[in-house]
Amino acid sequence: MTESSIIYGKNAVIEALESEREFNKILIATNSRNDAKIERIKELASKRGIVFQFVDPRKLNQIEPEGRHQGVIAQLSPIKYVDLDDFIKNIGGNIVILDGVEDSHNVGAIIRTCVCAGIKGIILPSRRGVLINSTVEKTSAGAINRISVIKVNSLVNAVQKLKENDYWVIASDHHAKDNYYDINYTDMNFALIMGAEHAGISKSLLKLSDFIVKIPMLTNFNSLNVSNAAAIILFEGVKQGVNQRVKQEVNIRAK
Amino acid sequence: MTESSIIYGKNAVIEALESEREFNKILIATNSRNDAKIERIKELASKRGIVFQFVDPRKLNQIEPEGRHQGVIAQLSPIKYVDLDDFIKNIGGNIVILDGVEDSHNVGAIIRTCVCAGIKGIILPSRRGVLINSTVEKTSAGAINRISVIKVNSLVNAVQKLKENDYWVIASDHHAKDNYYDINYTDMNFALIMGAEHAGISKSLLKLSDFIVKIPMLTNFNSLNVSNAAAIILFEGVKQGVNQRVKQEVNIRAK
Numbered sequence: 001m002t003e004s005s006i007i008y009g010k011n012a013v014i015e016a017l018e019s020e021r022e023f024n025k026i027l028i029a030t031n032s033r034n035d036a037k038i039e040r041i042k043e044l045a046s047k048r049g050i051v052f053q054f055v056d057p058r059k060l061n062q063i064e065p066e067g068r069h070q071g072v073i074a075q076l077s078p079i080k081y082v083d084l085d086d087f088i089k090n091i092g093g094n095i096v097i098l099d100g101v102e103d104s105h106n107v108g109a110i111i112r113t114c115v116c117a118g119i120k121g122i123i124l125p126s127r128r129g130v131l132i133n134s135t136v137e138k139t140s141a142g143a144i145n146r147i148s149v150i151k152v153n154s155l156v157n158a159v160q161k162l163k164e165n166d167y168w169v170i171a172s173d174h175h176a177k178d179n180y181y182d183i184n185y186t187d188m189n190f191a192l193i194m195g196a197e198h199a200g201i202s203k204s205l206l207k208l209s210d211f212i213v214k215i216p217m218l219t220n221f222n223s224l225n226v227s228n229a230a231a232i233i234l235f236e237g238v239k240q241g242v243n244q245r246v247k248q249e250v251n252i253r254a255k
Numbered sequence: 256m257t258e259s260s261i262i263y264g265k266n267a268v269i270e271a272l273e274s275e276r277e278f279n280k281i282l283i284a285t286n287s288r289n290d291a292k293i294e295r296i297k298e299l300a301s302k303r304g305i306v307f308q309f310v311d312p313r314k315l316n317q318i319e320p321e322g323r324h325q326g327v328i329a330q331l332s333p334i335k336y337v338d339l340d341d342f343i344k345n346i347g348g349n350i351v352i353l354d355g356v357e358d359s360h361n362v363g364a365i366i367r368t369c370v371c372a373g374i375k376g377i378i379l380p381s382r383r384g385v386l387i388n389s390t391v392e393k394t395s396a397g398a399i400n401r402i403s404v405i406k407v408n409s410l411v412n413a414v415q416k417l418k419e420n421d422y423w424v425i426a427s428d429h430h431a432k433d434n435y436y437d438i439n440y441t442d443m444n445f446a447l448i449m450g451a452e453h454a455g456i457s458k459s460l461l462k463l464s465d466f467i468v469k470i471p472m473l474t475n476f477n478s479l480n481v482s483n484a485a486a487i488i489l490f491e492g493v494k495q496g497v498n499q500r501v502k503q504e505v506n507i508r509a510k
Contacts, residue, residue, distance in 0.1 A: 118473035218373035231483035
């Protein structure tokens, strides 16, 4: 993360919270004294729906090694996040949900592939995994500006809301019975959940899913990188969409 | 690249060349005096088929900043490369060819996907693009040990040799007319060429290709990462292979 994407020190963080700046999250050292300024930071963060997490002070020292952080570091976002309600109401379209993907290069590559595949929104959880940072932005090759990035405090709530709004939820899990190409992606609004590199998708999200699909392998080496797995599934959807368009054009010409 | 993967200084490089160690290539500063030791290095490298390149001395200073390189740095490989003739004769199977891919993460991710997709060999050119280094090794998540990595001085010669040995050559190029899913991957030995991140596939290789295919998009943002593009094409092949197996099993049961 570049230096410009963090802010540290109590007063600086309060000032940023009172401005329009876009936050990823706020880290507070577990040993920091709970004074009036820390209280103010927590209050302002809660009001704006920004997550604050109590972390080992050594983590703050890693991020700001000169020790001027006063126990508080805010991670800022290079882009403006979109609200899920706003997305559903005013934007719409297919969505990819990343359940705690940890590697910034993977998140950037997935966003790039999403835009190529016509995906309109990507949902990231605010507490686990990577949010948008400068590495994600760079790896996305400009795609970050052509998709709505939605940050939510609860993926379970987000998925429930999507289902209430007629989204079909697809989870990618290598224990699944069905193959990813057995689904018709063209006759629904879908939200595709991809899991973290090691942990996969959390059980609570698998339970909420309408389809659970796997990518079958020809070998016993079953270890696709998450961005490559996302690409394989999303481009099955693209292929179906392209084939449907071709058929429609043939039908129009036939009339 | 980790320190252990380079060797510098004239005597050390000569010693390594006289041993069994596996080289990627040798860099010689353009301003280094052509003395007996440099002559010996060139002679031994030629005998072993190892590429040596004359580069700006600043490049050597970047790799070994303490200036003890004496104008010569050898990049070693963490794995043993396989000879193409040997691969064709004794191993065989489908191949992916990387025409100058520059990013180690991409090469590692492609190797990982190749092994998942049952690809048996990967060909890298010795002069352009990335060879096997510690980042490739790490990103491959162990896959590097389950595939034959073939390093060649001329991709054109390698492709010609593959064609003489009944390989069908497929090139991925976004100007192509045909789509990647119009090919039957299951009834041939194929070599799939993927191009460099920006330059794509060189014309001489496109001319030698039996099929040129594109990945159609639903949007005008046409910018897939090369490892994701490789995954999409290779898993169309896997899908066809899985479907064929299922059909064969049904036929066997029906008998």
